Amino acid sequence: DVKVTQSSRYLVKRTGEKVFLECVQDMDHENMFWYRQDPGLGLRLIYFSYDVKMKEKGDIPEGYSVSREKKERFSLILESASTNQTSMYLCASSFPGGLPYNEQFFGPGTRLTVL
Amino acid sequence: TQLLEQSPQFLSIQEGENLTVYCNSSSVFSSLQWYRQEPGEGPVLLVTVVTGGEVKKLKRLTFQFGDARKDSSLHITAAQPGDTGLYLCAGVKTGGFKTIFGAGTRLFVKA
Numbered sequence: 001d002v003k004v005t006q007s008s009r010y011l012v013k014r015t016g017e018k019v020f021l022e023c024v025q026d027m028d029h030e031n032m033f034w035y036r037q038d039p040g041l042g043l044r045l046i047y048f049s050y051d052v053k054m055k056e057k058g059d060i061p062e063g064y065s066v067s068r069e070k071k072e073r074f075s076l077i078l079e080s081a082s083t084n085q086t087s088m089y090l091c092a093s094s095f096p097g098g099l100p101y102n103e104q105f106f107g108p109g110t111r112l113t114v115l
Numbered sequence: 116t117q118l119l120e121q122s123p124q125f126l127s128i129q130e131g132e133n134l135t136v137y138c139n140s141s142s143v144f145s146s147l148q149w150y151r152q153e154p155g156e157g158p159v160l161l162v163t164v165v166t167g168g169e170v171k172k173l174k175r176l177t178f179q180f181g182d183a184r185k186d187s188s189l190h191i192t193a194a195q196p197g198d199t200g201l202y203l204c205a206g207v208k209t210g211g212f213k214t215i216f217g218a219g220t221r222l223f224v225k226a
Contacts, residue, residue, distance in 0.1 A: 004157070035216075040124070042203065042218035043158075058213075090157050103148075104214065106157025 003027075004107035006091055012113045019078040021110050023091030030096040032074035033104065034058075034066065037088040049074055050096060081114045088112075118142060119204055119217035127223045131193050136220040138204030139186045145209045147180055147187045152201040152219070184209075194224045 007022035025032065031050050035043040035058075045058030047066040055066050063085060067075045074093075078085055088111050092104040120139045128134055138147065146165045150158035162171050164180035164187060171178045175198075177190040187206075191198055204217045 009155075040218050042119075043205075043216035045213065092157070102214075103160045103163070104158075106159070108156050 004091055004093055004105050006089075006107040006110050008110050009108060010111050010113075012115065013078075013081050014115050015082060017078075017081050017114075019081050019112065019114075021076040021078075021089055021091075021112070023074045023076070023093075023107055024072055025074075025091075025093040025105070026072065027093060027105065028071070029093035029105070030071070031094045031102070032068065033092040033094075034064075034074065034076045035090045035092065036060070037090055037109070043090065046076065081112075083114050086112060086114045118208075118215050119206060121202075121204055121217040121220050123220060124218070125221045125223075127225065128194055130195055130224055130226050132224075133190070133192050134194055134222070135188055135190045136202055136222070137186065137188050138206075138217055140206070141185065143184050143209045144206035145184070145211075147184075147204060147206040148214075149178055149187070149189055150203040150205060152203060154200075158201075158203055191222075194222075196224045196226045198222060199224050 004025045033048045034046045037043050049055045049068040065077045088109050090109045091107040094102040094104045122137050148163045149161045152158040162178045167182045167184045169180045175192045179188050201219045201221050203219045205214050
């Protein structure tokens with residue numbers, strides 16, 4: 001059974017804290033993604049990675065960074081959390097090649113609240 | 116402004132009713148996907164459509180890709196409470212590589 005796991009389901013942090021969100025996939029996928037999901041806005045791409053140590057900015061990278069040291073793990077870092085980063089964060093992975101048709105497999109999400 | 120506009124945003128119906136949700140854009144897509152997301156879970160792919168005019172059926176769900184590849188619809192026949200969830204359309208623009216998601220239609224089916 002394919003799986004994408006995220007380190008926390010719920011997280012509460014204070015403004016200014018450094019926050020790490022971890023994602024692990026067991027499908028040997030090359031591509032990994034971080035999205036945030038907000039009501040009425042859908043899923044917005046923050047960063048994606050197509051290989052170890054490779055990363056590309058998505059639509060809303062400001063205030064975030066990522067790390068991919070191993071193929072199965074993709075971390076999202078909030079350098080200094082702010083209240084406008086309160087959101088649901090979803091990690092996903094997919095195979096490369098034939099990109100338009102690739103199914104993305106999602107983790108269960110981390111609901112982050114920044115106070 | 117969403118590149119993929121989904122309508123309606125919210126739908127509450129009785130078990131057994133039929134419904135259609137829509138995904139529209141002014142852009143042409145090389146493919147469109149429909150995902151369902153249940154509370155507390157990530158989205159799960161239901162179907163991918165790639166050819167203009169294509170129709171795919173998944174039990175009581177019928178998916179159609181518009182002839183011009185700018186829109187798609189999802190029709191559910193005889194809805195059941197288990198169909199409750201957030202339905203997201205997602206697509207890759209022709210010539211692009213990134214998947215774009217709509218804001219979703221939240222469906223609630225009452226028993």
